[in-house]
Amino acid sequence: MKRKPSTEATSAWIRLMRVQSRVLDCVEQDLKKAGFPPLAWYDALLELSRAPSGELRPVELERQMLIPQYSTSRLIDRLVDEGLACRRECKIDKRGQFVEITEAGRELQKRMWGAYSAAIEKYVGSKLSDADAVKLSGLLDRLGCSCGEMKLPVHVNETTPSR
Amino acid sequence: MKRKPSTEATSAWIRLMRVQSRVLDCVEQDLKKAGFPPLAWYDALLELSRAPSGELRPVELERQMLIPQYSTSRLIDRLVDEGLACRRECKIDKRGQFVEITEAGRELQKRMWGAYSAAIEKYVGSKLSDADAVKLSGLLDRLGCSCGEMKLPVHVNETTPSR
DNA sequence: TCAAGATTGATGCAGGTGCATCGAGTGCGG
DNA sequence: CCGCACTCGATGCACCTGCATCAATCTTGA
Numbered sequence: 001m002k003r004k005p006s007t008e009a010t011s012a013w014i015r016l017m018r019v020q021s022r023v024l025d026c027v028e029q030d031l032k033k034a035g036f037p038p039l040a041w042y043d044a045l046l047e048l049s050r051a052p053s054g055e056l057r058p059v060e061l062e063r064q065m066l067i068p069q070y071s072t073s074r075l076i077d078r079l080v081d082e083g084l085a086c087r088r089e090c091k092i093d094k095r096g097q098f099v100e101i102t103e104a105g106r107e108l109q110k111r112m113w114g115a116y117s118a119a120i121e122k123y124v125g126s127k128l129s130d131a132d133a134v135k136l137s138g139l140l141d142r143l144g145c146s147c148g149e150m151k152l153p154v155h156v157n158e159t160t161p162s163r
Numbered sequence: 164m165k166r167k168p169s170t171e172a173t174s175a176w177i178r179l180m181r182v183q184s185r186v187l188d189c190v191e192q193d194l195k196k197a198g199f200p201p202l203a204w205y206d207a208l209l210e211l212s213r214a215p216s217g218e219l220r221p222v223e224l225e226r227q228m229l230i231p232q233y234s235t236s237r238l239i240d241r242l243v244d245e246g247l248a249c250r251r252e253c254k255i256d257k258r259g260q261f262v263e264i265t266e267a268g269r270e271l272q273k274r275m276w277g278a279y280s281a282a283i284e285k286y287v288g289s290k291l292s293d294a295d296a297v298k299l300s301g302l303l304d305r306l307g308c309s310c311g312e313m314k315l316p317v318h319v320n321e322t323t324p325s326r
Numbered sequence: 327t328c329a330a331g332a333t334t335g336a337t338g339c340a341g342g343t344g345c346a347t348c349g350a351g352t353g354c355g356g
Numbered sequence: 357c358c359g360c361a362c363t364c365g366a367t368g369c370a371c372c373t374g375c376a377t378c379a380a381t382c383t384t385g386a
Binding site for chain 1: 363364
Binding site for chain 2: 005006008009010011012013015016017018019020021022023024066117120121123124125127128130131132133134135136137139140141142143144
């Protein structure tokens with residue numbers, strides 16, 4: 001029952017893979033050269049920073065970030081080691097815990113957004129008109145089998161007053 | 164001199180990252196469940212199989228696949244360990260070598276294309292019309308800073324006689 | 327012709343990821 | 357109340373990646 005994909009679909013697939021890895025590489029390199037940790041750290045700090053009281057259950061973080069459980073667990077280890085977050089006991093469920101972002105964590109997240117947003121502008125914004133960016137998003141969404149909400153970085157709001 | 168990216172660019176960036184990793188995961192899972200090795204092996208076997216006499220210098224493979232040198236070196240190790248390729252001495256440059264695909268390698272590459280093409284159809288082809296796939300390719304290309312040729316898998320030709 | 331520099335490919339090390347599994351704790355059905 | 361299935365989070369292992377560096381060889385230019 002397996003049909004061959006069209007050459008158009010195959011071509012789109014190949015470009016998706018290659019362009020993404022290339023652009024991601026560029027952005028990660030820029031961050032690294034500016035002395036920052038990997039993007040995954042930023043994502044985690046961002047999620048924590050926008051949680052109601054700066055804390056989340058690891059399992060929530062895992063679902064927000066769409067990464068596997070063990071990966072979350074070890075990412076938290078690293079954040080804690082660096083003093084960017086701390087573990088707090090969870091009284092209502094003794095299996096669990098809360099992870100709370102520290103001041104250092106919030107501060108790093110903000111500083112990273114400076115470099116990160118500049119990289120997005122450099123590698124995406126400057127190459128695509130807003131209209132084309134919207135078209136690209138729309139097409140990608142169709143591939144994203146129940147891909148969830150796709151929240152924007154919180155800082156985007158700072159530059160876009162109206163909602 | 165760093166401008167903030169538009170929310171549209173940021174949104175496109177986020178979707179690009181998330182959709183790609185999601186779709187890639189799905190495809191890799193399908194291949195793994197069918198008992199096949201990772202996609203990188205397929206890419207290498209494909210490049211080798213379409214080289215003039217089934218052999219390439221590692222440095223060529225590296226440039227085709229856009230992966231770092233040490234990565235190529237170890238990928239070749241694994242292919243050789245599995246009997247999918249073999250190293251041959253390079254008489255004209257004693258530093259170098261040739262890597263030649265074996266019959267087992269060619270055969271695996273063909274079998275993998277069966278599962279691989281089915282996965283592309285399932286996760287990309289079935290979700291996008293040909294016209295939309297072309298639009299997506301075009302938009303992605305604009306991000307692909309001097310991204311090179313983007314060759315299609317050779318098997319595509321088997322199903323598309325006219326060029 | 328020969329020294330300096332570039333290129334080819336391998337490798338030790340540190341760290342990240344996937345997988346399987348584990349121990350602890352919860353909650354539900356009987 | 358008990359037991360069983362499930363959820364939460366951690367961890368040992370294998371493997372893979374990035375980085376730095378190495379030895380061998382080639383190339384260039386004085």
